[in-house]
Amino acid sequence: MEAYEKGVNMSIGYACLVVGVPNTSIKRLKKDNISEDKLKEVILFNLHSLENIIDYNIKNNIKLFRISSDIIPFGSSPINNLKWWDIFEKELSNIGKKIRDNSIRVSMHPGQYSVLNSLKKEVVDNTIKDLEYHARFLESLKVDESNKIILHVGGVYNDKQEAKERFINNYNKLSFDIKKRLVIENDDRSFNIKDVLEISNITGAPVIYDNLHNFLNKSTDVFNDYEWIMKCSKTWKENDGKQKIHYSQQEENKKNGSHSKTIYTPKFLDFMTSLYNVDIDIMLEVKDKNLSATKCINILNSSGKIETLEKEWARYKYSVLEKSSSNYHKIRQLLKDKDKYPVKKFYLLIEEALDKKTRKGSAINAIEHVYGYFKKVILEKEKQQYMLKLSKFKKDILSLDSFKKYLNKLAIKYNVKYLIESYYFSI
């Protein structure tokens, strides 16, 4: 634990979406369904969601967050010629103020289709437009240049050296508003961390080290995570803010590069220990998003309180019960001693439970626990609906997901806060 105690200012965050928090979804539009009104409507909707996400992050002490590129639909396309930064100035500055006032650091990450070193001029032009859009969005929040835009180098086109040079040439043509935010990241098949450091050496762009990409696409120079992170640290200058890395784990039995469902804490702690007390920000790339961010923050907190775990337990308990009543009881037992903070054991038991296959009996057990919350308040009609669904579920003609969706609807209708905040309906 001692190893990373000094990194107490370190921020851990997650990307784009929030799991299990109402009113935080980001909407998209299809090209053939676009009108000015529709665009405005969706932008406003998304900004409301973003504000709710920021509020959630503030409340949960999450200081690092990647904003989805979909926040402004077709933000870099001529299809959308709205001056959204003017139209929604009030909303944007309001969100920006919350971000700044709470020392949250945000970032954006254009997708794999933005390729600055492409052989096609049109692709490069579109990429620059996309970078302009991302820079403008961050600018509209009035957040400083430590709030970064992350980009991969692009394609190799049979000649890596030329591809690097094309990247550098095109980088040099970018406006200062983009350059001041642009950081580059190693990818999982073309440009390894050594390549990216070389490019950084010439362009001056800071480098994001991605551990999983490095694992899958190693440089011929053999260094460990810590050593690469140290090399990358030199590329971060004062105005760039704290050095940032991406951390993810491979989902077992899935294609290389698939992010894991959750961050497994023993592995994460090994990684952290191997970094000694290096002071960096860590962006997690993981399916359960904010859940893993909270978990990792809690597990590194050497002065944590039992209340934190109790709060987490309230949100996880029915998901655990659904998988393993044995772990459910073990955790209850674990949380009895109010003077301790058994955070490692706690999350280990949760991870172990959630990895188990759901058996029908335990699923029903969890369902009945959840049903207990509105058993007394719901209408007779709903009671009958519930009974019918339960018997259908038992006969395998209703899926667990559908059943849970119905329960979620009831939870929202009767505003059962304990259940609405639970992860039971989202993992």
Next chain:
DNA sequence: TGACGTCAAGATCCG
């Protein structure tokens, strides 16, 4: 030419 990755919109199916 299709896989790659992502996730919600949109389309279609089902009871």
Next chain:
DNA sequence: CGGATCTTGACGTCA
């Protein structure tokens, strides 16, 4: 008719 489930889109590179 509402809800569940399947398909598509939007993008560029590479096998």
